[in-house]
Amino acid sequence: MRGSRTASSDMSAWCSAVVLLSLILLLSVRENNASDSVRGSQFSEKPCEEIYVVGEGETLHTIGDKCGDPFIVERNPHIHDPDDVFPGLVLRIAPFYFSRKVSDI
Template sequence: MASSRSPVCYADAARWYCLIFLVLLVVLGSFTDENSLIKKMNPTAGQACDEIYVVGEGETLHTISDKCGDAFIVEENPHIHDPDDVFPGLVIKITPSRNSRS
C-alpha cells in the first residue's frame, strides 16, 4: 500500500531539518574561542619573540607585529626611518604587549 504523504511533505520536512541543523551550527560556532581559531589558522600568531629579532625573507613590519605581538615596532626602533624599507637581516627590538604574553 502506498504512503499517504506526498513528496512535497518530505521536501518541506527535509528543508526544516536542514534549517535547524544550520542554526545549531551557527550557535555552536559562536562559542568557539576566537584566539584558538586564529592560532589554528596561523600557529605563530601572538607567540612571544626574543627581544632582539632579525627580519627574515618576505617579512614585513606588519607580519612581524602580528607574529610577535608588538604593535609599536617603528616607535621602539628609531633606526627604522621608512617602515616600507625593511629587509632580511635587519635587527629590530621587540617589546610584546602584555596581552600577548598571557
C-alpha cells in the same frame, strides 16, 4: 684512444659535479629543518626574543602580529621608512600583552 680518455675524464668530472651539488643541497635542507625546529621551540615559550632579525618576506606588520608588538617603529628609531624592511635588519621587540576584560573571565 685519446678520444676515450677525454670522454672518460669528462664523465668523471660530470659525476663529481653532480655528487658535490647533491651534497650541498642535502646539507642546506638539513640546516633549514634544524633551524625550523629550534625556531619552533623558541616560539612555544614566548612570541619573540627581545632582539629580532627580520627574515625573508617579512614586513613590520607581520612581525608585529607574530611577536605581539604593535609599536615596532616607535621602539626602533633606526627605521626611517617602515616600507624599507629587509632580511637581516635587527629590531628591538617588546611584546605587548592585552589584559583580559572582566567580561572575558
